[in-house]
Amino acid sequence: SLLTVSHFQDPETFMVWIHFHAPQKLITSTDPLGPADVYLARIDVEVDSPGPTSVISSISLYARVGIVRIHAPKDLQTLPMLAKIGTTVKQILPLKNAGNIVAELKIQTDESSCFAVKPESVSIQPGKDVKVTISFTPRDTKSEIQSLLTILVQPSGPQYEMVLKGMLDRTQSNSNTSSNPSVNIPPILSNKQFISWGGVCLGRAVQQKFTLRNNSTSVTHQLRLLIRGQDQDCFQLQSTFGPEERLSSNRELTIRPKEDICVRVLFAPTRVACMVAKLEIKQSGLRSTHPGVKFTIPLSGYGGTSNIILEDTNKLSDSYVITLNDIAPNKISTIAFSMRNTGSRAAFVKAVCFTDLQTKTLMDPKVIKISPDQFVLKERTREVRCVNSCNRQKSRSECLKHFH
Template sequence: MMPASSDGQDPEFLIIWVLFRSPKKQITSSEILDSAEEFLARVDIEVDSPNPTPIIKSISLRARAGVARIHAPKDLQTMHLLATVASSTRQYLPLKNAGNIDVCLDIKIPGQGSRLSVDPEKLFLKPGEEYEVAVSFTPEDPGACEERILKIFVQPFGPQYEVLLKGEVISSGNQSLTPGSCCSDIPPILSNKQFLAWGGIPLGRTQLQKLALRNNSISTTQLLRLLIRGQDQDCFQLQHTFGSEERLTSNCEIRIRPKEDICISVLFAPTRLSCMLAKLEIKQLGIRSQPGVKFTIPLSGYGGTSNLILDNVKKLSDSYMVTMNDLVPGKESRIVFSVRNTGSRAAFVKAVGFKDSQKKILLDSKVLKIVPDTFVLKERTQEDVTIIYNPSDSESNYKTTQLSTIYFFGGDEISRQQFR
């Protein structure tokens, strides 16, 4: 009941709460989740009267019910942070929303006066999204070793996750190892590649690339954990030898003896016509109480490829041929044909004229012109190319001769833009 407002008085307001209760479901932690359920309803506002009255206003209601599930690496359930006095060290805790609804996280270290801190303290993650939370330790006196619990709470009703944090003060002579630095206790792992990049790969096909890792120690065997992470991690896999057979996996552990080189194979299998990104994490394990050191090698690849063919020319076994008739010295002869891209990605094309078929002697531009000689050809399109030839006296005396060889160099345009 809402009383009527009198002249000169402010109208009264009535607050209506709408409560949504999601249906109860038993879901195990290992169960594969479907998409979140969506529920729709409507609130109609009308005057309560014995006679039919029109609806004053309708308000649509929408609710989603799903599972909040946060994943963090098992080897980071306890984090060791080592730092010298008056300095700071930092490690990252990757958190991934493995559920099917958006989550808002409260990330806190309970208690006061702690030298351990976390950033950010509030985090919003969409399904499948991953974020690295920074945990820092900044001791101010030699006895500032401490142990705390990092609590990750999913608002508003849970669940809650906990990570044990251990901060320890070390002397300046035993500085903790961080990526990019090294010490005598933990020798560096060397790699012959800083990143792996694939050009356009046709959908349904795969391509393998390799990188080499070296244990640069002269005495210590290294145990490494390799893991592929990122937004498109399903498109990249490690090819790992298990016994006598090779398997594809997203993670594995390897052992490298002192001064030994080991080859790592990474397979790229694109699933769509776009850029796919991930990273290969290489982490050292099993080195007493020292925190693991993580190295990252970016992975990138494109799905789809361009495919160039020539139209209105004579096709030979491994090339094409065009014939220019009635050559007259000092008079230009022209012929037009088409370059067509039948692939699924844009191509960059460059045409170069040579005097010989071995690509050793460039032809003078006064004798041969190619218009255009450089162009971008989008997928499923074509470009007309004009060959303008101005023969010399000797060439016009022959009835049939090979005048020149034109090479068309083609490549992926998106990759060219990325690496130019």
């Protein structure tokens, strides 16, 4: 809708506000999301006269309406952190946009708390994820501090909340415990705080690995690794014994001073869904009265993948070719092609036109345009897309299309 014109001091200059009101659409949090709705319109500028008139200028209007859904690992609904007074510990929080439009997020904690978050503002494309860093710096002797992390979808919600739980590390320093080597247990370090898999085809398994390091200069540690959780059968530890490889849900290993050990975790999904578990790493061979190493690495993975093929095109060995015929100056030429998702999961598709595929030089959208240029294609569905060419020069235009 057009609002009242506001005049400036210069009578030849004025401003017009255009408001877009998205229509109401009832959808639950469990409903599958299709592509975002696209609304097109145009503003024509004409001279207000009693006689015949023509359009002076036109302005195209484009709006996308969809849903933002923010996902975080289920094991991180409450984020525990442990630190000594005056020191800072950090933890990575992965956030995924499972919606069908871009998510603009504002992330913040209580101003008076001992927690901080960076960055405080992020933008996440549909189907993509970002990582934010949560830091905890205890300032007093309270044994436990709780705060609330809020994630607000701009400009008007929804809002997500996560509990931050900070605990004071009261373990004694090495100088006080050096006389008792059994209590002086250096930490075991890991280069990953969580492990996540993207889409994995059903019937296939994908391996990821992380490294454990014994930070001690003199103590050898016995560790026990155990996978637990609601989908623990989908995750397994992979070990090598000579020429033989074994898969199991638990494993014991010995790690010598300053030694690095590579641990391999296999994910084999059993259904098209998000699956979660956790890998517990504990110290074995210690009495319950002695402190030891104990921490958890969250595991998460998605079952099923998308597979995009183009139809009504010429297929080459590694690409597709579409030929635009009858290209003439100031004439719009259109060609249609079909896109099919033969996979088991919805796909986020982005279409980009290049003048040079090697250098990734973008083409002027006024010459070659695909609309919409990004959308969600549901599993086992097919959609038709059009390529529009408007050549403003007396030469033939060529479009190189690359799909991410």
